[in-house]
Amino acid sequence: AQSVTQPDIHITVSEGASLELRCNYSYGATPYLFWYVQSPGQGLQLLLKYFSGDTLVQGIKGFEAEFKRSQSSFNLRKPSVHWSDAAEYFCAVGGGSGNTGKLIFGQGTTLQVKP
Amino acid sequence: GAVVSQHPSWVICKSGTSVKIECRSLDFQATTMFWYRQFPKQSLMLMATSNEGSKATYEQGVEKDKFLINHASLTLSTLTVTSAHPEDSSFYICSANHRTPSYEQYFGPGTRLTVT
Numbered sequence: 750a751q752s753v754t755q756p757d758i759h760i761t762v763s764e765g766a767s768l769e770l771r772c773n774y775s776y777g778a779t780p781y782l783f784w785y786v787q788s789p790g791q792g793l794q795l796l797l798k799y800f801s802g803d804t805l806v807q808g809i810k811g812f813e814a815e816f817k818r819s820q821s822s823f824n825l826r827k828p829s830v831h832w833s834d835a836a837e838y839f840c841a842v843g844g845g846s847g848n849t850g851k852l853i854f855g856q857g858t859t860l861q862v863k864p
Numbered sequence: 865g866a867v868v869s870q871h872p873s874w875v876i877c878k879s880g881t882s883v884k885i886e887c888r889s890l891d892f893q894a895t896t897m898f899w900y901r902q903f904p905k906q907s908l909m910l911m912a913t914s915n916e917g918s919k920a921t922y923e924q925g926v927e928k929d930k931f932l933i934n935h936a937s938l939t940l941s942t943l944t945v946t947s948a949h950p951e952d953s954s955f956y957i958c959s960a961n962h963r964t965p966s967y968e969q970y971f972g973p974g975t976r977l978t979v980t
């Protein structure tokens with residue numbers, strides 16, 4: 750079955766500390782992977798995406814993610830968190846043959862930033 | 865570029881009435897539009913996929929007669945919640961695919977529906 754798992758429902762980090770949000774996927778074909786961020790009451794903003802090529806991808810707002818096929822993971826990282834990064838983060842996967850464009854979303858991780 | 869708008873941003877309606885939510889791609893033609901529902905503190909649940917000029921494809925468990933989707937053009941899709949009830953209160957989000965690459969979805973800001 751196709752699925753995305755974000756093991757951490759809630760993470761709290763201090764401002765300036767590094768951050769890693771975990772994402773594991775189960776997908777029957779070559780996955781296209783995404784990280785989105787959602788502020789309260791807002792839609793989703795794309796942080797970064799992986800389709801192919803270099804497994805370390807850079808995104809907006811200083812985020813990066815690394816695709817590890819052997820571990821079925823696509824973890825999101827940021828070296829120094831800012832208070833404005835507090836939000837909900839979603840990992841998503843799509844792709845494969847018979848592509849319909851549909852994405853499968855993880856449960857989300859709530860990031861809280863302590864001053 | 866790749867901006868998706870939704871209207872209204874929030875709406876309150878009485879039980880038994882119908883509500884229409886619009887989703888527009890402002891600066892691109894959308895191959896496909898998606899409608900999601902999101903409950904508080906939860907992930908997005910895909911309700912349906914719609915392509916311009918054809919019937920929407922609904923996910924299992926979504927009542928197609930209750931959630932009517934019309935995709936009139938490459939830039940506009942509408943979701944009508946018919947005979948709304950309090951349990952339909954939720955945050956509804958649409959997204960649209962750019963033609964290339966087809967997987968990248970651009971999300972609208974969402975519509976908060978409250979049924980009293």
